Amino acid sequence: MPNIGRRTALRLVAGASLAAVGGLAVTAQPAQALQHLWGTCTRCRILWFTGNGTRGGCPAGDILDGGHHFLGIDWMLKTVDDGGAGQSGWQWCGYCQALWFTGNGTSGACPSHPNGHWPAGPSGGPSTVYILEDITNRDRPGGASGFRFCIKCNGLWDAVNNTLYTNNVCPLDRRPHTLWGSGNYVLRRFGSTR
Numbered sequence: 663m664p665n666i667g668r669r670t671a672l673r674l675v676a677g678a679s680l681a682a683v684g685g686l687a688v689t690a691q692p693a694q695a696l697q698h699l700w701g702t703c704t705r706c707r708i709l710w711f712t713g714n715g716t717r718g719g720c721p722a723g724d725i726l727d728g729g730h731h732f733l734g735i736d737w738m739l740k741t742v743d744d745g746g747a748g749q750s751g752w753q754w755c756g757y758c759q760a761l762w763f764t765g766n767g768t769s770g771a772c773p774s775h776p777n778g779h780w781p782a783g784p785s786g787g788p789s790t791v792y793i794l795e796d797i798t799n800r801d802r803p804g805g806a807s808g809f810r811f812c813i814k815c816n817g818l819w820d821a822v823n824n825t826l827y828t829n830n831v832c833p834l835d836r837r838p839h840t841l842w843g844s845g846n847y848v849l850r851r852f853g854s855t856r
């Protein structure tokens with residue numbers, strides 16, 4: 663990065679409104695601008711983008727405004743521009759704010775739209791494409807494993823510290839997500855060097 667510090671780059675991305683809609687905001691940033699403000703929901707356990715001024719839609723019910731609740735840990739995601747190891751094809755859903763996998767040919771189940779997730783916002787703008795590391799395909803040691811793909815809803819959910827895998831809610835059937843067929847994905851905390 664020639665003339666801009668890494669910390670500054672992160673702040674720029676964080677400050678960009680609708681950063682997850684991203685095409686514009688993210689491609690305008692240096693390639694190293696990992697995007698943070700991703701958090702898991704204490705109720706449905708889905709990973710969702712917390713930086714858009716909306717809590718999206720949560721399948722776990724309608725406490726307060728029906729949106730997700732933030733567990734409090736700020737995770738970073740790599741974009742395709744960042745490159746490196748991992749699986750591409752993950753995008754943001756502009757309806758429910760969740761991260762979801764677009765590579766299975768289905769739109770999964772979205773708590774906020776009957777046709778499933780959509781890789782854009784309701785008023786347009788494509789989602790950034792993200793790359794997720796997993797325990798067999800990662801840039802370096804460290805990070806937190808235990809994040810899983812759910813083949814019922816196509817979302818990424820937090821199975822860390824959730825040993826019975828039941829303390830969560832899938833938008834497909836309001837029952838727990840499944841980790842059937844999933845890799846063991848790795849996320850890194852914002853500000854972490856591991």
Ligand SMILES: [Zn+2]
Binds near residue numbers: 703705721
């Ligand atoms: Zn939720």
Ligand SMILES: [Zn+2]
Binds near residue numbers: 756760772774775779
């Ligand atoms: Zn959705």
Ligand SMILES: [Zn+2]
Binds near residue numbers: 813832838840
């Ligand atoms: Zn699910």
